Amino acid sequence: MDAHNARSVATQILTQVIGKRRSLSDCLVLSHLKDSRERSLAQALCYGVLRWQPRLEAILKILLRKPFKEKDYDIHALLLIGLYQHLYLRTPPHAATAATVEVTRTLKKAWATGLVNGVLRNFQRQREELLAKVDKNINAKLAHPAWIIKALQKDWPSDWQNIAEANNSHPPMSLRVNSREISRNDYLKALESLESKASALAYADNGISLEQPIDVLRLPGFNKGWVSVQDGAAQIAAQILDVPAGARVLDACAAPGGKMAHLLELYDVGTLLALDNQISRVEMLKETLERLKLLKLSAQVRCADASQPDRWWDGETFDRILLDAPCTGSGVIRRHPDIKYLRQAKDIVRLAAQQAALLTALWPLLAPGGKLLYVTCSVFAEENHLQIQKFIKTHTDAIETVLEADWGHAQQYGRQILPGENNLDGFYYACLSKTI
Secondary structure, eight states: OOTTOHHHHHHHHHIIIIIHOOOHHHHOOOTTOOSHHHHHHHHHHHHHHHHHHHHHHHHHHHHOSSOOOGGGHHHHHHHHHHHHHHHHSOSOHHHHHHHHHHHHHHTTOGGGHHHHHHHHHHHHHHHHHHHHHHTTSHHHHTTOOHHHHHHHHHHOTTTHHHHHHHHTSOOOEEEEEOTTTOOHHHHHHHGGGSSSOEEEOTTOTTEEEESSOOOGGGSTTTTTTSEEEOOHHHHHHHHHHOOOTTOEEEETTOTTOHHHHHHHHHOOOSEEEEEESOHHHHHHHHHHHHHTTOTTSSEEEEEOOTTOGGGTOOSOOEEEEEEEOOOOOTTOTTTOTTHHHHOOTHHHHHHHHHHHHHHHHHGGGEEEEEEEEEEESOOOGGGTHHHHHHHHHHOTTEEEEOOOOSSSEEOSSSEEEOTTGGGOOOEEEEEEEEOO
16 A cells, blocks of 8 residues: 555555544554655545545445445445545545546555446536435435434434534634643744634633634643643533642543543642553553643542542542543544544443443442532433432432532433533533532
């Protein structure tokens, strides 16, 4: 395969993601593309195809006489790339077709050259007719699997279409300024020399939104720990937790470490224990602390399963617990479009059970009068306010601290930010206090 060709590399990556159900973040290796424009194109093709895949697949199904065998799934992925370029990129149709056809040669599948050329030319000829046909199906039109549309309609009967459309949008690049190193106003001034316009983020006291994404290494002071990349909705967590000076804090599912670092940037904690159950992610947490110059603060990072405290807890209660629970990620699809493909309806039940187990295991570790903040990046009720409702019903010493805020939607318990609102990701927050 031609390592310098963005379309060839994107084909290889999408074959892994769609064909073998691997996550895009695991497969998106672009370092061997030496030209930055080729890297940008390869990334745009991967994200774009996964964002619009249900619609592209519906079109391709009409254009193909029969599906490909598993060994030729790369040609299927290549055709999705071709259709995506025709529909969503500014590449002239003839150039998009020619460049896509050329990849069949780098794949050493000359037999597919005529097929790819024919399919893309047919699409070009029948474009309006094909789109009218596939868009009669709401799942294809909104480019979401049927189970996600059904779940959104059930939980958000007035907002489901807006959520789906927001999921297909390009997310902003949002930053969190490390207030121990520099103020937000001073950092905004430091950004003035860059070509990307920057503005203060609503609801996030240290947040900044960039109009155009840029390489993190070009951000002023990134290697000095001045700033991190983090969506504004995720930055609200540390603000809500309101940690008293000298408090013992547990971040139960800490990786990749943004919320953990933000707590240390904002508060003079007594001890912060950050857990994750994967050693590679624990290393990531340590690297984050090191870059942000937070290692000297009272932070401990351990590889441990938060749901089994008998294996790691020292018996001393915590004043604050942050539980950023594993979830479907249905609120961050615009950042991770492969969620549409990798998640399935049955995952909601499985993850809700995991969330309940974590809440039950961690609650005894919270000191009387302490607060537990439950967070997900999901929009599904079963993972969010219904989860908290069940917990409060079975724990008489748990009361909700109502979040009075002008962001998100008040639920029976907690608040929900929907994807795209104020250009934020979809996040759910509920704060529980333990009675004294």
